[in-house]
Amino acid sequence: MTETLAAIDAPTLPQTRHLATSIPGPRSAALHEQRVQQVSSGFGMTLPVFVNRADGGIIEDVDGNRLIDFASGIAVTSLGAANRRVAERVAKQLEDFTHTCFMVTEYESLTQVCGWLNQHTPGDFEKRTALFSTGAEAVENAVKIARAATGRANVLVFDEAYHGRSLLTMGMTAKVNPYKLNFGPMPEHIVRAASANPLRPAAGAATVEAVLASVEQTLVEHGPQSFAAMVIEPIQGEGGFVVPMAGFIPGLRKLADKHGIVLVIDEIQTGMGRTGKLFASEHEGVAGDLILTAKALANGVPLSAVTGRKELMNAPHAGGLGGTYAGNPLACEAALAVFEQFEDGALLENAQLIERVAREILEPLVRQTSVVAEVRGRGAMLAIEFADAGSLAPRPDVAAAVSKACHGAGVLTLTCGTHGNVLRLLPPLVIGEELLRDGLGVLAQQIRSAAS
Known part of the structure; x- marks a missing residue:
């Protein structure tokens, strides 16, 4: 494959997966205990990891672990969780008035x-x-x-x-x-x-x-x-x-x-x-x-x-x-920064390339395993549905197991679906190809392990 994802803004945080501790680490675990004491239990939680920094396709937690972000805050931080152009416009607005x-x-x-x-x-x-x-x-x-x-x-x-x-x-x-x-x-x-x-x-x-x-x-x-x-x-x-x-x-x-x-x-x-x-x-x-x-x-x-x-x-x-x-004026400035970054078309090209790379790695699992019913989606909005071959009986247990294993390996994934049997991928549009392939490789490995 000769195509590469276009660089939008060079991230300052290393764009590599790194496990300094188990996931979650001790500092995150301690902070999570505070959360339990202070925050309504009505709030859901995907992974009890507390964030220190984020940039590009990486989330760094308070224990020094760097996780590959395949969630984007549920499709929110599509330009990375620390987009500098957004931050610059919001900061300038803060100097004038907040609301x-x-x-x-x-x-x-x-x-x-x-x-x-x-x-x-x-x-x-x-x-x-x-x-x-x-x-x-x-x-x-x-x-x-x-x-x-x-x-x-x-x-x-x-x-x-x-x-x-x-x-x-x-x-x-x-x-x-x-x-x-x-x-x-x-x-x-x-x-x-x-x-x-x-x-x-x-x-x-x-x-x-x-x-x-x-x-x-x-x-x-x-x-x-x-x-x-x-x-x-x-x-x-x-x-x-x-x-x-x-x-x-x-x-x-x-x-x-x-x-x-x-x-x-x-x-x-x-x-x-x-x-x-x-x-x-x-x-x-x-x-x-x-x-x-x-x-x-x-x-x-x-x-x-x-x-x-x-x-x-x-x-x-x-x-x-x-x-x-x-x-709110801060939000409006953030949106204008987002609009600017779509002007040259690179972000849309990246979304299309993310789909091609993901399908290359994940679609073979449909025929190689008996639990991947379908790989679907468009652009950087992709999903894997887990179900028994033939009957299509939903397998939420497999989706949960794969997602948990990915978390332990430093890849942040989300599940969804009416039956809870779908793993969804929402990487930021600014993710680098090497990092993308690393995360998808982890995901494919965990799916094969769960299917064996």
């Missing part, structure tokens, strides 16, 4: 972020943008906007969907444990339809035509005229990094147009170059009426956005949208 609330007094950086999103999100129609702080806020405000514009109440969501942890977005999310368990009752006016999972199609819906017919039947059963919005992830994230059957997203676009429903494309995890294009919906050739961004939008500084058709975005009354921290 004023845009609904009280205005600042130019928010308008500039909105302008960039209006220009770069899919769709050749006139757009407007509203900024918020979290992905869940973006989802909820998209529903508010769609309801204000249409005068309708119902929201169509899909099997295996994940949209957030607030009350409304919990209701929109498919997975019960841990997201909805013990938190009911859920909001009304949320209707769920079949998704287009190629590996695990819904009953009687083995083709994209059958899935779309099922979706339309769901609309008919509840009255198409009652739906304000249908909300879809172009690649379902927490549901297992499910890339839908070809034609599914375009088919939803046609159904939305047919019934006057606002098509909301949730790009909170898939956006900002993660899949090798700025937005994953570009792979489908589809523009949503509203598109949602967050996570990597400001590379770790809390910021989210709803961008869409002018007539929809302007439907709510003045004062109907907003939030005290919505579009």
Whole structure:
């Protein structure tokens, strides 16, 4: 392979995996005990390691271990967890002011972020943008906007969907444990339809035509005229990094147009170059009426956005949208630094190359083992689903064992999926190829060990 990942900014932290102690080390273990005494146990935890520094594709813990980052803060720190251009712009803003609330007094950086999103999100129609702080806020405000514009109440969501942890977005999310368990009752006016999972199609819906017919039947059963919005992830994230059957997203676009429903494309995890294009919906050739961004939008500084058709975005009354921290100036400066780094195309090329390297190393495991059912995804948003050969019975035990073994070897991985049987890979787009190959080699070795 002659291609190499492009250097964006040379990292200051050594880009090599290094184990100074066991994982977690003694200092992390002591700090974790303090966490147990001080932090709500309702917060989940993937790996009890406390971070000292991070840069490029490496996280260095307080014990001096250097772990390969295949998580990116769950697709947040796509440009590395210590991106210097982001830090420089935020630091300069800190010298001027930290916050004023845009609904009280205005600042130019928010308008500039909105302008960039209006220009770069899919769709050749006139757009407007509203900024918020979290992905869940973006989802909820998209529903508010769609309801204000249409005068309708119902929201169509899909099997295996994940949209957030607030009350409304919990209701929109498919997975019960841990997201909805013990938190009911859920909001009304949320209707769920079949998704287009190629590996695990819904009953009687083995083709994209059958899935779309099922979706339309769901609309008919509840009255198409009652739906304000249908909300879809172009690649379902927490549901297992499910890339839908070809034609599914375009088919939803046609159904939305047919019934006057606002098509909301949730790009909170898939956006900002993660899949090798700025937005994953570009792979489908589809523009949503509203598109949602967050996570990597400001590379770790809390910021989210709803961008869409002018007539929809302007439907709510003045004062109907907003939030005290919505579009905070520090976050806006961080986003502008992110935008600058996408200008030359190197980050998108890196995402595409990450996929090629990962498939080269991981796809042979499908035929070499009896527990890897599929390697899937796009760009630097990839997943391995573990299931028994033939029956496709989910193997969450294998996913958990492989992830734990990777952690012990200094590679940070995450699991996901409706059945908890999927290991997901979200390396930063700035990771070096040598480091990437090292981490993938560890992963492949642990999968072979678990399958033997």
